[in-house]
Structure formats: structure tokens, C-alpha cells
Amino acid sequence: MVWLEIVGWVGSLLVIVSLTQARVLRFRVLNLVGAVIATAYNAIVGIWPFAVMNGVIAVIDVYWLVRLHRERHDADVYAVLEVPADDAVLRHLLTSHASDIARFHPSFAVADPAPSAAFVVVRGDELVGAVVVRAAGDGVGRVDLDYVTPRYRDFTPGEFVYRDSGVFAAHGFRRLVVDGRGPAEAHAYLERVGFRSTTDGWQREVAAAA
Structure with a gap:
């Protein structure tokens, strides 16, 4: 047949x-x-x-x-490592995926001034993402990059960075902001990790360090 x-x-x-x-x-x-x-x-x-x-x-x-x-939401499977701005592993991730990063974060440039806080997300010994935050003044941290490698693009490993607000408070941040542009899928992700939409973009309050 x-x-x-x-x-x-x-x-x-x-x-x-x-x-x-x-x-x-x-x-x-x-x-x-x-x-x-x-x-x-x-x-x-x-x-x-x-x-x-x-x-x-x-x-x-x-x-x-x-x-x-x-x-996918298990903190025992994914780990977050805070790294210095000039960390070789972070730079390798950013340069290796530069073209892919440019697609989703066209305004991000590795050569920009050193970030105030940078994190890499790992799953075992595999790098799966990075979050880069730069100080914007008055206790505001601007999330310049929240990137996931293509292999884990269907997951949200960045959530593990935002779970512990203490890491941002330790850098003097009281609030995080993200550019409000992007697809609806990105907006849904921001809501899941605690950001809210405002007239000035997406924002997330940072709890004071304990």
C-alpha cells in the first residue's frame, strides 16, 4: 500500500x-x-x-x-561559577560562540569594558551558558548577556544565576535591568526568572545580602 x-x-x-x-x-x-x-x-x-x-x-x-x-530545574545538575572579568574560560565561551551571540545579543561586544559581574553555568564539565552584568550606576546592574549554547537552547540554565540574589547584592546591585526587546519566548523566560515588564524595560529587584 x-x-x-x-x-x-x-x-x-x-x-x-x-x-x-x-x-x-x-x-x-x-x-x-x-x-x-x-x-x-x-x-x-x-x-x-x-x-x-x-x-x-x-x-x-x-x-x-x-x-x-x-x-532542567535541578541545582544539583547545573552549577553556577562566578568568574573574573578576564577569565580565560569565559572569554573562550564568548569568542567560540561569537556569531551565535551576535544573533541574539547584537549589542553585546566582548571588547566592551570589563563587566562588574560575570557567571558561567556548567553541567558537569560542559559549559552551557553565561550571564554578564555591568554597573549602570545608582545600584543598577544591566544584564548585557544571558546566553545559552545551542545544545541547551531548549532549557533555561540562566535561572540558576538569578536564584541567588546575594551574588548581585554583593556587587552593590539593588536592581537588575534587561533590554525589553526580543521575542515573546524571551519575555516568558524573563518572567520565570523574576523580572517584570515596566515602561523602562524589564527589571528585577535584588534582595539585600544576608
Whole structure:
């Protein structure tokens, strides 16, 4: 049947497309859908070795999707490291992803004056993001960069930086501000990490250090 052949090709195509994805979550979702379709197709036509193989792949994808969603807000999985402005690891991250950063933060420049506070977010031994804040005067810290590497773009590791307001208070900040421009997805993220929309952009109060 032609429709069955089409379904089989769709499953194969999705598996192939999934392997081109840099984002770990998108890869798992596409791979899962393709594997499920391929499992059904091969079972219907009686090619059991491939049906079993794709069924096992689907189970593995489900396992990783559950684990990734369970860990996405887990502070035991992600760690935040405050680093000096001239930190070599931070500079490496910024220069290695300069073109990608320019897409989402066109006004950010590595050569700008040294930040007042800089943080890198790690998952195990993997760098997944960075937050750079510069003093704007009168206790205000301007978030110049809140960046996530493509692999973890579907997650929000920056939230771990904002969880501990004490790190900002220690630098004398009473308030953080962010440029209000950007897609609705970025606005939803800002709301999740405690910012509120105002006429002067997005702002977040910083609790005094304990």
C-alpha cells in the first residue's frame, strides 16, 4: 500500500533529521517520533529486527526525555561559577560562540569594558551558558548577556544565576535591568526568572545580602 510506504519513509526521514539537530531536546523528540513510526511500519510489514531496534531506540529516547525534563530545574545538575572579568574560560565561551551571540545579543561586544559581574553555568564539565552584568550606576546592574549554547537552547540554565540574589547584592546591585526587546519566548523566560515588564524595560529587584 502506498500510504504505508509513505509512513515508513516519514519515520526514516524524521530519524535522519533528528541527527542534524544541535539542540539535545529537539534531537530526542524528533528521534522518538521517527523511531515510533519506524517501529510500527516495520512491525506491520514483518521486518522484526528493525522493528525491535527502533522500539529500543524509542524506549531510550523516552528515558532521556524524562531525565532531561526532571533535571532542567535541578541545582544539583547545573552549577553556577562566578568568574573574573578576564577569565580565560569565559572569554573562550564568548569568542567560540561569537556569531551565535551576535544573533541574539547584537549589542553585546566582548571588547566592551570589563563587566562588574560575570557567571558561567556548567553541567558537569560542559559549559552551557553565561550571564554578564555591568554597573549602570545608582545600584543598577544591566544584564548585557544571558546566553545559552545551542545544545541547551531548549532549557533555561540562566535561572540558576538569578536564584541567588546575594551574588548581585554583593556587587552593590539593588536592581537588575534587561533590554525589553526580543521575542515573546524571551519575555516568558524573563518572567520565570523574576523580572517584570515596566515602561523602562524589564527589571528585577535584588534582595539585600544576608
